Amino acid sequence: MIQRAKATINGIVQGVGFRPFIYQLAKRRGLGGYIANTSAGVDIEVEGDPGEIEGFFQEIHLQKPPLARVLHVERQFLPPQHYRDFIIRKSLIRAQRSTLVSPDMSVCDDCLREMNDPQDRRYRYPFINCTNCGPRYTIIRDIPYDRDKTSMASFSMCKRCQEEYENPLDRRFHAQPNACWDCGPTVSLYESSGRPVEGVDQISEARRLLKSGEILAIKGLGGFHLAADATDEKAVQRLRERKNREEKPLALMSPSIEKIREYAYVINQEAQILQSPERPIVLLRKMEPNAISSQVAPRNCSFGVMLPYTPLHNLILHGGFTALVMTSGNISEEPIAIDNEEAFQRLSGIADYFLVHNRDIYLRNDDSVVRVSGEKMRMIRRSRGYVPVPIPVEKNMRPTLACGPFLANTICLAKGRNAFLSQHVGDLENLETLAAFEMTIGHLKAILEIEPEVIAYDLHPDYLSTRYALNQKGVVKIGVQHHHAHVASCMAENRISGPVVGLAMDGTGYGIDGTIWGGETLIADFHHFERVGHFQKAPLPGGEAAIREPWRMALAYLYQAFGKDLFDLPIAFVRNLPLKKAKLILTMIDSNVNTPHTSSCGRLFDGAAALLGLRDRVSYRGQAAVELEMEMGEDEGSYLASISEERGELIIPHVPIIRGIVSDLLRGVDRGIISRRFHNTLVRLFTDVCIQLREQRKLNRVALSGGVFQNVFLLEALEGTLGKMGFEVYTHGTVPTNDGGISLGQALVANAVLDRQRK
Ligand code: ZN
Ligand code: ZN
Ligand code: FE
Numbered sequence: 001m002i003q004r005a006k007a008t009i010n011g012i013v014q015g016v017g018f019r020p021f022i023y024q025l026a027k028r029r030g031l032g033g034y035i036a037n038t039s040a041g042v043d044i045e046v047e048g049d050p051g052e053i054e055g056f057f058q059e060i061h062l063q064k065p066p067l068a069r070v071l072h073v074e075r076q077f078l079p080p081q082h083y084r085d086f087i088i089r090k091s092l093i094r095a096q097r098s099t100l101v102s103p104d105m106s107v108c109d110d111c112l113r114e115m116n117d118p119q120d121r122r123y124r125y126p127f128i129n130c131t132n133c134g135p136r137y138t139i140i141r142d143i144p145y146d147r148d149k150t151s152m153a154s155f156s157m158c159k160r161c162q163e164e165y166e167n168p169l170d171r172r173f174h175a176q177p178n179a180c181w182d183c184g185p186t187v188s189l190y191e192s193s194g195r196p197v198e199g200v201d202q203i204s205e206a207r208r209l210l211k212s213g214e215i216l217a218i219k220g221l222g223g224f225h226l227a228a229d230a231t232d233e234k235a236v237q238r239l240r241e242r243k244n245r246e247e248k249p250l251a252l253m254s255p256s257i258e259k260i261r262e263y264a265y266v267i268n269q270e271a272q273i274l275q276s277p278e279r280p281i282v283l284l285r286k287m288e289p290n291a292i293s294s295q296v297a298p299r300n301c302s303f304g305v306m307l308p309y310t311p312l313h314n315l316i317l318h319g320g321f322t323a324l325v326m327t328s329g330n331i332s333e334e335p336i337a338i339d340n341e342e343a344f345q346r347l348s349g350i351a352d353y354f355l356v357h358n359r360d361i362y363l364r365n366d367d368s369v370v371r372v373s374g375e376k377m378r379m380i381r382r383s384r385g386y387v388p389v390p391i392p393v394e395k396n397m398r399p400t401l402a403c404g405p406f407l408a409n410t411i412c413l414a415k416g417r418n419a420f421l422s423q424h425v426g427d428l429e430n431l432e433t434l435a436a437f438e439m440t441i442g443h444l445k446a447i448l449e450i451e452p453e454v455i456a457y458d459l460h461p462d463y464l465s466t467r468y469a470l471n472q473k474g475v476v477k478i479g480v481q482h483h484h485a486h487v488a489s490c491m492a493e494n495r496i497s498g499p500v501v502g503l504a505m506d507g508t509g510y511g512i513d514g515t516i517w518g519g520e521t522l523i524a525d526f527h528h529f530e531r532v533g534h535f536q537k538a539p540l541p542g543g544e545a546a547i548r549e550p551w552r553m554a555l556a557y558l559y560q561a562f563g564k565d566l567f568d569l570p571i572a573f574v575r576n577l578p579l580k581k582a583k584l585i586l587t588m589i590d591s592n593v594n595t596p597h598t599s600s601c602g603r604l605f606d607g608a609a610a611l612l613g614l615r616d617r618v619s620y621r622g623q624a625a626v627e628l629e630m631e632m633g634e635d636e637g638s639y640l641a642s643i644s645e646e647r648g649e650l651i652i653p654h655v656p657i658i659r660g661i662v663s664d665l666l667r668g669v670d671r672g673i674i675s676r677r678f679h680n681t682l683v684r685l686f687t688d689v690c691i692q693l694r695e696q697r698k699l700n701r702v703a704l705s706g707g708v709f710q711n712v713f714l715l716e717a718l719e720g721t722l723g724k725m726g727f728e729v730y731t732h733g734t735v736p737t738n739d740g741g742i743s744l745g746q747a748l749v750a751n752a753v754l755d756r757q758r759k
Pocket of ligand 2: 157158159161162180181182183184
């Protein structure tokens with residue numbers, strides 16, 4: 001008896017070696033039939049022994065190639081057709097269009113082995129790749145994913161490469177970027193003036209230059225990096241000065257886990273993530289003392305570290321470095337440079353030399369950043385290696401574009417049960433980033449074939465993303481409140497629908513009452529939210545200036561806690577106050593001039609940090625809060641503060657917290673202890689809010705979202721405490737808890753609102 005089965009497989013199954021894998025699998029099991037690419041993925045028919053067919057389908061899941069993602073399999077049985085053989089069917093161009101493209105993946109071990117083999121024809125070839133590795137997303141201009149639709153189109157394969165490409169049994173079968181010394185891209189080294197460095201092995205020369213303290217702009221997979229020897233204090237110092245990046249930590253790249261262990265602690269889970277084909281930057285705890293320049297991550301307990309992910313990185317790194325600084329090739333706040341000419345223009349004031357290549361990058365894609373906390377991988381920046389893998393959602397969605405927030409912008413395109421979160425776009429505050437934002441939307445729309453019918457946007461009327469959304473024609477436009485989007489994003493990631501108690505704790509988001517929110521307790525489901533509580537409001541003297549200068553926040557909080565008596569407090573913060581300016585600020589607060597009010601939790605962290613003398617001004621977002629967390633010591637205590645109810649809302653007070661900190665300061669308590677008590681207090685107050693809401697509303701599910709939950713201590717302690725009290729706690733993992741996750745929430749909320757309206 002023979003059987004014939006047909007399967008339609010959905011997922012990332014094109015250009016990742018899926019067809020040869022199926023071909024070999026079918027052959028091995030003696031099955032006839034075919035495999036063909038389709039618009040959704042692949043179609044497979046197999047015919048033969050029923051037991052072999054069953055085994056065949058099981059093996060697909062267990063043995064599939066590393067880059068393949070199977071999202072959905074639909075199977076049916078048909079009358080036998082008596083296939084004589086199993087074949088890979090050539091697909092027609094139209095029928096081949098697939099909406100799912102693989103992310104860029106790090107060079108695989110097989111390719112590295114060949115690259116390091118003097119007998120191999122690709123010995124030391126910096127663009128070696130195969131079906132299981134190499135660039136994908138960043139080189140695609142359009143779909144279907146075929147060589148002529150990628151930036152490899154300008155290189156025609158030599159005879160040997162072509163043979164590999166066409167042979168289903170070769171590990172380079174349909175590897176679109178396949179290339180070699182004879183036919184593929186090459187690197188070239190230039191001085192910053194644009195004069196080529198010739199007559200040397202350019203990669204060895206680049207290594208030598210790095211060793212002698214020069215700064216190199218190196219073209220990578222998703223953009224340029226600025227590189228310097230991380231153990232060279234002067235080189236790193238120079239890079240910082242030129243890049244105009246005062247204190248923000250710089251990313252490192254080391255040749256191996258062993259080398260990383262010379263300067264940072266690496267637990268097993270972290271080692272696994274570092275070595276995964278996605279190769280993100282992982283935040284690791286510093287080992288002290290260490291050989292890395294103190295300029296790499298000043299006043300920070302962690303290093304952001306990655307392993308080499310392109311063949312070129314491997315060639316450079318294996319030259320005796322402990323670590324290179326590999327920071328994104330941009331001037332602070334601008335998008336990362338991707339194009340050779342653009343890089344020369346923008347980076348010539350920073351880099352001494354340029355190591356470029358002639359394979360174009362179509363789409364910029366920064367390095368992803370993750371950390372492990374509570375035994376879970378937490379995405380901080382979801383970009384290279386992860387995008388454009390869809391995030392599966394429970395609800396069926398209309399074709400939707402969500403424009404994301406203002407800071408750390410990502411966009412989200414959604415359709416059906418897939419939500420595609422874009423790579424990191426950046427802060428939408430200049431025209432360069434706006435251009436990157438529009439380009440990302442256009443590109444994703446094209447390669448995912450999603451023409452949005454719905455556009456979701458933030459409520460802030462002045463955001464560039466909001467203006468972009470409102471300018472679109474012929475679509476339904478739906479505004480989504482920032483913190484509702486945070487909570488919805490957490491619900492979507494965890495595939496729950498609500499209602500939940502959502503704690504959305506962050507720096508800034510536009511509230512529905514026109515004030516600035518940022519420490520919100522919501523009861524939310526996807527289509528609706530109710531603001532049931534928030535932090536006590538505080539003045540934000542000078543608006544943006546108060547965000548850049550946490551000392552203004554500390555002053556504002558002190559003023560609310562002590563009135564004008566604050567000037568009599570014998571604490572260092574008050575002694576060091578610029579008196580004239582401080583009085584001016586109090587006048588501003590009193591007369592409500594340029595002083596919006598905010599219920600932000602992030603600002604309270606800023607204020608506390610400034611009060612402890614940790615930081616008066618910040619040079620990057622979240623810096624004061626990070627340093628407050630880093631300062632933390634061991635203590636069980638907390639400050640006497642409790643939730644109060646005002647007009648039906650649960651208010652988390654800051655006045656008693658500030659008073660507690662001041663009284664500790666007066667008694668000379670160590671600031672590490674104070675920081676710990678501050679954190680403990682928040683954990684207790686957040687827990688109290690949840691308990692009260694459980695009593696009032698019978699809700700036991702809590703979703704935690706917002707940038708404040710990047711604070712590892714706060715997240716772990718709160719998750720632990722709530723867990724012990726019997727709450728079901730939902731947190732972020734693969735979607736960032738910061739504003740990088742907002743667009744996902746916007747997409748779901750907009751769809752839920754429309755569903756509701758149409759009922
Ligand atoms: Zn490979
Ligand atoms: Zn070739
Ligand atoms: Fe936010």
